[in-house]
Amino acid sequence: MKVLTRPEELVLLAAWRLQPDAYGVTIRKYVMEMSQARWSVGAIYDALDRLSLWGMLSSVQADPTPERGGRSKKYFALTRDGYEALVKLKNMHESMWQDLPDPGFSMQTK
Numbered sequence: 001m002k003v004l005t006r007p008e009e010l011v012l013l014a015a016w017r018l019q020p021d022a023y024g025v026t027i028r029k030y031v032m033e034m035s036q037a038r039w040s041v042g043a044i045y046d047a048l049d050r051l052s053l054w055g056m057l058s059s060v061q062a063d064p065t066p067e068r069g070g071r072s073k074k075y076f077a078l079t080r081d082g083y084e085a086l087v088k089l090k091n092m093h094e095s096m097w098q099d100l101p102d103p104g105f106s107m108q109t110k
Contacts (some may be wrong), residue, residue: 011047056082
């Protein structure tokens with residue numbers, strides 16, 4: 001099983017969640033909202049490129065639009081391989097977290 005990095009996992013989950021409107025800008029916005037962290041455009045597109053190369057995402061180029069100065073958007077969709085990778089990763093996380101002892105302290109916020 002290919003173990004995804006956390007950025008790859010988050011980008012893959014975002015692309016799945018945002019279908020059919022999953023393109024670079026919407027994926028980046030969603031990942032930043034969910035992680036409450038700033039993500040560079042390059043970090044998102046690097047992950048999208050790797051996930052596409054590995055067959056976990058497919059993509060389609062939309063028709064150019066006047067609003068984008070004649071440029072087109074590239075939309076991403078989760079593939080069966082991407083879905084299977086996420087299921088395996090989720091199961092691995094659940095197994096690792098299962099039956100962990102209480103750390104012995106409680107988180108207090110002031």
